[in-house]
Every structure is written in structure tokens, then in C-alpha cells.
Amino acid sequence: MGAITIDSLTKRFDDVVAVDDVSVEIEDGEFLVLVGPSGCGKTTTLRMVAGLETPSEGAIRFDGELVNYTVPQDRDVAMVFQDYALYPHMTVRGNLKFGLEEEPDYTDAERDERVEEVAELLDIGNLLERKPGELSGGQQQRVALGRAIVRDPEVFLMDEPLSNLDAKLRAQMRTELQQLQDQLDVTTVYVTHDQTEAMTMSDRMVVMNDGELQQVGAPLELYHEPTNRFVAEFIGEPSMNFVDGQRGGDGFESETLDYPFDSTIESSVASLGDGDRLTLGIRPEDIELYDDAADVDVSHTEAMTVTVVEPMGNENVVHLTYDDSETRGDDLIAISDGLRTIETGAELLVRIPPEAIHLFDGDTGDALHNRLLETDEQPVTQ
């Protein structure tokens, strides 16, 4: 029904390569999120799937059928635009009905019925006679969604549909969208720069940077097993800590941190020689903080000073620096339990557990070693 194959897709605007050799298989009914920083080519990719841009190279297939040059009118896709693009001169009813007029299998009465039905589904039944200019942002957003749903397309395309809503409404719409997609079971390609949206909503997500595909996978897969430093940094809030250093001694060496490897880690970095550049990554929530030396396994532990504490209620975000650090910036960010009191300026023992570290090639950024997952029996290596 709505399976999409994107094969070595490339888009150039004059000299600028916006999308570079991207390949993804999207299954029917799947909720796929394209995520990346602005200018990474995710919107261009979506627009090519919609037919609003023509690919420079590569192929887009809907159920195996090549659609590179098919106009949007013939693709049976619906799109929700970032600015909603509601027709300002039409009522909500007019907006919803506008696309439906081109669907041949309806009588006029059936069209009206369908509009009412979708309006009820989205809880905008009482707004049908209003113009978009008279609606709030959230209501406009629902109308834009309704306009997509009403036609019952093969594919939904959404271009940052929640970015203009306030935080609370965004969270609410996120859930609602997810439920809706579940209910309708229509293939959805969703573009966002917000990694929280991507994590929470997607079946699978695609991380892009500089037009290139970085990684495709389920949200937790990307979180725990990033293929490179970019993905590791982009996914997760606050983002992963990175320490740049080199291979040396019996593990990792840097100006601030010496970190011996055990045998499992050693095997994944075996190819590197002494002095090769290496980056160590650790997620803030994996860092263990101790007040008292008596509680700690002495290995992999350093004394650090707290510079800033950001209490979030459920957790504290703790900024840490080495005592002898010359740079005044933070060396690590950790997360501690919200009920634990940590004072600014306090000295803590910081443990970086070996099972939670990630290692990246210092030059290419490729992941050499990912954290061990407790659910996995096998060590996860790249």
C-alpha cells in the first residue's frame, strides 16, 4: 500500500549538495522520523518524496513504482506544512473539502459527511465555519492535520508540524499525533529538528547531517548504539559528554582523564596503535557521583568540582570540572537523582563506569565501541 523506497537519493541546488546519496526503506504503516540540525537536507528529502522537488540523482519508489517525475497531484500523498499553509480565504470547512474535491469516488453529500467526520475526530467540529485567521495556533494545526487526513492518502508527510506550538501543546499534540497515526495506520514521514519529538514518536528514525544519512534505526538503538559521534551527540538531552584524547598506556589518555580499558573494550580498539586519536563518550545519566571515597570502586574514579547545578525536579543536571583544569569550562555533565542535594562548589568523586562508555575514532568520528546493554547477553560492538 504505502511502502516507500528511497534509493541513493541526491539533490543539488546549483553547487550546493542538499541531499547526498540517501537510501531508506520505509515500510507500509511505519512512522518514520527524519531528524537533524537545520540545513541537513531532511526537509528537501521530504519535499522530494512529496514531489515538490525533483531528485538530481537516485530514485524514489512508491510500492516499487518509480515516482521521480510524478507530479504531487498524482502521488496520493498529503502534507502538513510547517506554516500550515491553510487557505486564508476559505473557511475551515472549505479548507478540509478543497482537496477532497479532487477525489473521484465521492458524491458531494459524502464529501460533506467525510469533512464532518474528520472534524469530529480532531475535535474541530465547532470551528467549521470560521476562517483560519480567527483560529489559535493549535486549532490551525488541527485543521492542517485534518486537511491531510480527510483525503485518506497512502502517505502522510509532515514538515515540522509542531514547531510553532508552545511547549505544553506540543507535548499534547505529540501524543495525539501518535495515537492518530496508530489508528489510521498510514505510512508517515515526519521531519523535525527536535530529537525529543523524533525519539518519542517514531517507529524508526533517520538521523541526517550535511545532507548525508548518518544512521537509521529504532530510537533506542540510535540512543545506545550510535554509529558515529554526530548521532551520539545529537540524540539525548543533555547530550553525551565527549573527552578528546588518544590511545595510550593501557587505555585512553587525555589531558584531564586517563582511563584504562578492560579486555572487552580493548578488543574493539585493538586496531589502533599508541597515539591514535580517540574520543571517549559517556551519557550524563551513566556517570556515578559519590560523596565519600568509602563507597567507591577506586578504578575509573576522579575527584571533580561542581560548577553549576540545574534542578529539574525529577533530576539534577550537574556540571563538573576537574580541580586542576586550566579551562574554565565544564569537563563533564552528569545527571543525579532529583532528591539528592548537591551544592555548587562541592567536591565529588566521579565514576565513569566502563560498561557505559562509548569510544569514537578521533579523526572520522566513527563509533569503535558502544556501551554494553544489560538486556543484551552479547557485548555490543561496532
Added chain:
Amino acid sequence: MADNGSNFDIRSIVDGMNHRRLGIYVFVTVFIAFFLVPLETGIMTALKSTEAINRSLPFLPPAGDGFTLANLELALEQVQRGVINSLLMALPATIINIVLASMAAYGLTLVDWRGQIGVLLLFVAGVFVPYQAVIVPLARFWTHIFPITEILSPLARLVLVEPYHLELIPLMITHVAYGIPIITVLFRSYYKSMPKSLIEAGKIDGKSVTQIYRDIVLPLSKPMFGVVFIYQFTQIYNEFLFSKVLIGSASAQQATVTLILPQIGASTSGLDYGLRMSAAFLAALPTLLLYIAFAEQFAEGLKTGGA
């Protein structure tokens, strides 16, 4: 201005402000008078008898039996024919002109196709073709190469159509052709500011290029239509050169108001200023009414279109 060094006095600031404001008022009043006196003089002259015009200062209102409406009545009689001809020509010409220009601008701005820039440059070049350069070829074209009046002559048998009405058609088409470039450029700048996502939403909704124009672009161009309608109607209604070349004589049945106007009140015995002024005001009435009728759209169009 109000700064008196160390001697700080709040009243001097207030006084300074008042003087300044007073200055502005005087300045504004002088300029309003400067611009309005000719107009006022015109109206007063139109309402005075010849004798009163010769006797009194031009801008003073008519006194006693100096007041007369005879000028207006006579002027109406003479100018009527020209005003009707001009309206018959200018209204359809303006409407056809702006509709075609809006379509062209849509095609050149919101639809993608190869060679767009070349065609656009042709339109822009069209803006700069001087009237004087085309009048001779134009006259020959309509009489020898494409005598549209003769071709359409069977239409003269229709009810309400007089043969001389057909004589206005070459003029009408000339105005349409000549007006399209500038109006297209104006519409183009308006369409460029229109959110592209609206057009894209139309495409996604399965609408053809024509449907998108009719259902989305056209309804949203209403304010711009107001602006260009006023502008172009005034241009065509007041135009003289093409009328002179294509119609020629003020005595012709199809003569436009701009041809007739210079003849009114002129005779060997001198100029009848009262009659001329009356005729001028009557001739200007349609454009004036149009401004009043479309004032709202005009303001809105200027605000949104930046034309």
C-alpha cells in the same frame, strides 16, 4: 533647542515644543493651501458667469448673480458623449488588461518552467517601449494589416451596438497590450511575497495549475486587483496620444473624452474659462468616484503589496 546650558527651565522646553509644533502647523497649512488653491480656483471658476470671471479674483467664490450653473449644464451636454465613449473603452480594457497580467504574473512567478527568465525579460522590456515610437506603425497596423473594425463589422447589427462602437476596439486592444507589461511586473512582486506553501498545498491537494490560480491565487489577489484597477483605469481613461492617433478628430462619433476636452470652450473669440473648468471637472468625475469606491482596497493593497 530647549537646552539653555546650565539654566534648566522646564517651561522653556514646553515653549520650545509649542513653537516647533506651531511651525509645523504653519508649514503644513501653507502647503495645503498651495496644493488646494488651484483646485478651489477651478471649482469657483466653473460656477461663475463669464462676466464674474472677468471681474473678480479667480479664487474668490461667486457673489450674487455671478453664480451660475449654466456652464456645468453646457459642459455636460458637450462632454457626455466623450465620457461614455471613454468608459466603454477604458472599463473593458482595464479589466482584460489586469486579468491577463495577473495570469501572466502567476505563470511567471508561481509556476516553474524552463525559459521563464527570458519571457519575463520581454515583459520588463515592454515596460520601457515609448508611446511615441509605436504610434505610426500602430496606426498602419490597425488600418492596413489587421483592420479589426471591418472584420467585426457584422457585430454592428446587434442590439445596443452602434457601428462607431467598433471603432473603439483597436484603441481598447492597444491599451490592453500596452498595459500588460507594467501590470504584470506589479503583480509579480505581489505574488513573490505570497507564501509558496499555499501553492504547494494546492498541488498536494491534487489541484491543477489552472485550479490553483482560480481557487487560491485569484481570491488572494483581491487587494492587488484594487490597486492596479485604479491605477490602470486612470491611465487608460486619461490617455491622449493613442486616442489622437487611432481616432483622430474630436468631432468623430467615437471620440474619447481626452480628445473632446481641449475643444470645449475654445473659439475664435477666446477661451470660455467657466465652461472649460466645468467640462474638466465632469471629465474627471469617473476617476474620482473610482478612487472613493476602491479607497479601502487601495490602502490595503499598498500595505500588503508594496506596489
